[in-house]
Amino acid sequence: xxxxxxxxxxxxxxxxxxxxxxxxxxxxxxxxxxxxxxxxxxxxxxxxxxxxxxxxxxxxxxxxxxxxxxxxxxxxxxxxxxxxxxxxxxxxxxxxxxxxxxxxxxxxxxxxxxxxxxxxxxxxxxxxxxxxxxxxxxxxxxxxxxxxxxxxxxxxxxxxxxxxxxxxxxxxxxxxxxxxxxxxxxxxxxxxxxxxxxxxxxxxxxxxxxxxxxxxxxxxxxxx
Numbered sequence: 001x002x003x004x005x006x007x008x009x010x011x012x013x014x015x016x017x018x019x020x021x022x023x024x025x026x027x028x029x030x031x032x033x034x035x036x037x038x039x040x041x042x043x044x045x046x047x048x049x050x051x052x053x054x055x056x057x058x059x060x061x062x063x064x065x066x067x068x069x070x071x072x073x074x075x076x077x078x079x080x081x082x083x084x085x086x087x088x089x090x091x092x093x094x095x096x097x098x099x100x101x102x103x104x105x106x107x108x109x110x111x112x113x114x115x116x117x118x119x120x121x122x123x124x125x126x127x128x129x130x131x132x133x134x135x136x137x138x139x140x141x142x143x144x145x146x147x148x149x150x151x152x153x154x155x156x157x158x159x160x161x162x163x164x165x166x167x168x169x170x171x172x173x174x175x176x177x178x179x180x181x182x183x184x185x186x187x188x189x190x191x192x193x194x195x196x197x198x199x200x201x202x203x204x205x206x207x208x209x210x211x212x213x214x215x216x217x218x219x220x221x222x223x224x
Contacts, residue, residue, distance in 0.1 A: 005035040010093060024090050028069065034089045037096060039063030042083075046100035049172050051191035054108060061107045063100060072099060074106035081107060098169055105165040108188065115164070115188075117199040122211055123160040124202040126184060130163075130219045131210075133178035137222040142176050147220050158220070159213055 012023055012034075027034065037045070039062060047058045062080040066072070069090050072083035081103040087096040109115045118125045137144040151166060152158050167177070167185050174182045174189050186192035209215055218224070 006037075006088075006093070009035045009088060013092060027089060028086075032089065033067075033085045035093075036065050036085045037088060039065060042096065042100045043104065046097045046104055050168070050189065051187075053191065054188055057108055057111060058104045060111070061104060063103075072103060074103045074110070076106075076110050079107070079110070102165045102169045105168050105188070106161070109161075109164050114194050114198055119161075119164075121198075121201070123164070124206060125196060125198050126160055126164060127210065127216060127219070128202070128204070129180040129184040130216065132180035134219055134222045134224070136178035136180075140176060140178050143171070143178065143181075144222075146170060152217055152220060156213065158217055160216060163220075 012020055015023070040059075042063055043058050043061065044055075047055045050058075064080060064082045065085045066082050068084040069086035070084050072081065072087075074081050081100070083096070083100060083103065087099055091099075109119055137147070151163065154162070167181070168188050171177055171185075172189065174186045174192075177185065183192075183195040187194045
């Protein structure tokens, strides 16, 4: 039955924007969730393109589908993800996998010792990768377009925590990323070796101003 509902939803998505919008309006009046992917199945679909090590870690994460049209998040106090049951019906079958992928990489950051060490230190290694990439943006147009046209438009949400989850969600080919950012994320995306030990304290001096969100966003935009 679930697979039939998924196929029906896929057919509805092919009807065109006007008819799909009308259907979604009618469905929501009756609070219908046409298809809800089970959490364990969603993990497999969301992480299908990633290294086995990341898949194995992601399988430990519980995804709870809540009775809501939209929304969700990773809850570190419970070490689990919530995702609205309405995402497939009201945002799309592709979107639910992207949303789950994003939240799962919050889980990965929290549970992979290599990257958790960086988060525990307020992301000095991630920040340095962004800093070192300022002059490279023009050579990576898709990345630059995403950073400037999408990520930085999120205001306070454009922070290191969300950036960490957004990079593997939006970039499955590391060659689309500037070298320093590529090296930082490649272990997650294509299984490359970790380029440095993030459990060590940074060997470079850190100006407190470099930890400001505004500074992080300027570096993302390619500015000093």
